[in-house]
Amino acid sequence: MKRYLVLEDGQIYTGEAFGDLGNQIGELVFSTGMSGYQQSISDQSYNGEILMFTNPLIGNYGVNDKDLESLKPTTKGVVVTQLARKTTHFEMTQDLDEYCKSHQIPGIKGVDTRAITKHIREKGAMKAAILNDISDVSINDIKTATNENPLIPTSAxxxxxPAPSDGPRVVVVDFGLKYSILRELAKRNFDVIVVPPTTSYSEIMKYGPKGVMLTNGPGDPSDVTEATLEMIRKVEKEVPMFGICMGHQLFALANxxxxFKMKFGHRGFNHAVRTLENGKINFTSQNHGYAVERNSVYNTDLEVSHEEINDETVEGLVHTKYPAFSLQFHPDAxxxxxxxDYIFDEFKELIQRNQKENLFNA
Incomplete structure (x- = not known):
């Protein structure tokens, strides 16, 4: 069955259908990862987006229950060059076509995703539609289409x-978290309580946390309410705080x-990031379309701690007065x-040090 990928600038690409057979509109984004398609599609940070993979073959090891990043993916669509005809893996429970059908995610295969990616890199991020017939939607429909706004409430x-343990308690504020964050906290024996993004400062403190984490999530960080930013400002004065991705951006806004919206974002697993303190370089996993404006940091109580090597965008922040920090990339991978992933150890060490020394009165 023929299917069409139509960009808001009028570009049309013809391929074949897989997954759900419905039409869908969303922002078209690309990932440069060579594997990990299952984790990416189930990542809530892709809420409202059509995800395109530059790697030419996708789906060869199917989908399993162990590596999902959420139970109900909110990705709008999937675009691939070639969908594997044969999938084999000892843990797989479905192939990618079956998975997309079961979650009402339309897919299109047989298009040159690298050529489309080059187009986006030149023209910038844009909306697109996956259609069964060109006449189903007009270019104006694509341009004016809007997602549920804000997106975080539909992901969080x-x-x-709770995710109980006998270690120090960490309250995780869920803006659309990946399960991998919870896995990393579990490895370090944290006693975790996950709370909605609307949870207030007083509600968080009733849980008696020794630390608070702000997770990743979808959409524009400026859509988050002032009440959430006020919660961050109050909590960071009481217990150690760690923000990831969306959490990093909200930590910045609160302070x-x-x-700003990036031209085409960072999505993939090969982004080199420099730690400014010691010059150490790590390859990181990233998925974001917004970034912190570097010049805006200078008149705050924050300092830039990490930067992306290629475009020098802000990849990490530390607070100069409180034991609080954030990262744009995903140390949970x-x-x-x-x-x-050692940064989770540093978060635990920060919590333990605060319990011994009370860093807020230092």
């Missing part, structure tokens, strides 16, 4: 839930910095390199 938990 609506009720608090007076600003964010999943998929991607685990170069930076």
């Amino acid at each position: 938990t609506k009720e608090a839930y 007076g910095a600003t964010t 999943a998929p991607g390199p685990h170069d930076a």
